[in-house]
Amino acid sequence: MNRVDIVYGGAQxxxxxxxxxxxxxxxxxxxxxxxxxxLRVxxxxxxxxxxYLLIAPGIPFAVLNVKPEDGQDIDLDVDGVFGKDLL
Structure with a gap:
């Protein structure tokens, strides 16, 4: 099954x-x-x-393809930033 991750407001x-x-x-x-x-996620x-994520002009978000078409997993946490408190 495909899964797409969205990063919005620093959360995944x-x-x-x-x-x-x-x-x-x-x-x-x-x-x-x-x-x-x-957008319901x-x-x-x-x-x-x-x-529910508010989608409107000026609100940044990213859409990440977790499982590319070639079937190989990718590491979303390449730099260790997910899950850390950045403040």
Whole structure:
């Protein structure tokens, strides 16, 4: 199963069973509409917990493809930044 991670406000969220392209399209349509949009994601690590991310112009976020099409896993925590308090 595909999993796409989203980094938003310094926290990591995920979406399962979606392609990165479908999420990019959903976000592009929302931004183009010019109205705030709430993207439903998973915030739980191991169990599903709904979280809703506000998608609007000026709010930064990143979409990460966890399992590329070649099937090889990638390390999202290359520099050890996930899970650390940066303040």
């Amino acid at each position: 969220y995920s979406l399962a069973g979606r392609s990165i392209e479908s999420i990019q399209t959903e976000i592009s349509v929302a931004i183009t509409a010019g109205t705030p949009y709430w 998973n915030s739980g690590g191991g169990r599903f917990e709904d979280a």
